[in-house]
Every structure is written in C-alpha cells, then in structure tokens.
Amino acid sequence: MPKPDGTMYSWEKAELRGAQKRYEDAVNRCKMHAHSSSIHIYEASEKVAFADLMRITAKYAGCK
Numbered sequence: 001m002p003k004p005d006g007t008m009y010s011w012e013k014a015e016l017r018g019a020q021k022r023y024e025d026a027v028n029r030c031k032m033h034a035h036s037s038s039i040h041i042y043e044a045s046e047k048v049a050f051a052d053l054m055r056i057t058a059k060y061a062g063c064k
Helices: 010-032 039-059
Strands: none
C-alpha cells in the first residue's frame, strides 16, 4: 500500500522498476530470436512479462 501522502515506498518503486526491466528484457530477447524456430517461446515470455507489468502498474496507479 502506498504511503498516506500518495508517494511510493522504495520497495514499491523497486517492484515497478523490476517489472519494467523484465518486460524490456523479454522484448529484446524476442527481437534477438525473431527468425528462430523457437520464437513462440520468446513471444509467450514477453506476454507474461507484459501482463506482470500491467498488474503492477495498476497496483500503484494512484501513486506519485
């Protein structure tokens, strides 16, 4: 839960930054393996990372 003044605790910021980093890494891996026969694996991991990012973004939507 955010602080009463609407700002985020440091661990909340770290959680959000971690989710953003995981999504960016998944996108980069997907781009690297774009012409591979196993592209579906990387696309699936990108979708999971995106869903996690959206979940955490919604969790802290009202924070500064």
